Amino acid sequence: MRIASFAAIAALSLAGMSLTSCGTLDKLPSKIDQANGKIQSGLAEYCPKVANADLAFSFLKIVFKIPQSVVDAEEKAFKAAQEFCADPSSVTLQSAPQKVLDALNAINSARTKAGGSN
Numbered sequence: 682m683r684i685a686s687f688a689a690i691a692a693l694s695l696a697g698m699s700l701t702s703c704g705t706l707d708k709l710p711s712k713i714d715q716a717n718g719k720i721q722s723g724l725a726e727y728c729p730k731v732a733n734a735d736l737a738f739s740f741l742k743i744v745f746k747i748p749q750s751v752v753d754a755e756e757k758a759f760k761a762a763q764e765f766c767a768d769p770s771s772v773t774l775q776s777a778p779q780k781v782l783d784a785l786n787a788i789n790s791a792r793t794k795a796g797g798s799n
Contacts, residue, residue: 754795761787
């Protein structure tokens with residue numbers, strides 16, 4: 682599940698950037714802006730990889746006989762990634778944790794339904 686892997690990496694990176702970008706309270710406003718910038722630039726790096734994986738999978742599912750459960754799981758994983766990739770500039774330190782949880786839950790659910798396919 683290449684898309685699920687890229688989506689999970691993007692979500693976890695988003696979470697990591699959220700946690701590591703906070704600083705001391707006296708510089709909190711500038712640190713929040715800095716964290717938001719890191720989150721958004723990180724997504725700008727990972728989201729094209731998710732889109733490329735989806736495009737490659739679209740080609741592979743035409744050429745090879747891929748089980749429908751895997752096709753469905755990949756589509757759900759891609760949709761989960763799109764929750765934060767559709768508009769990376771809207772993802773902030775405040776919204777990132779919930780978006781990460783939602784994406785990882787959808788990705789894990791998709792993987793389970795696909796039987797852990799890779």
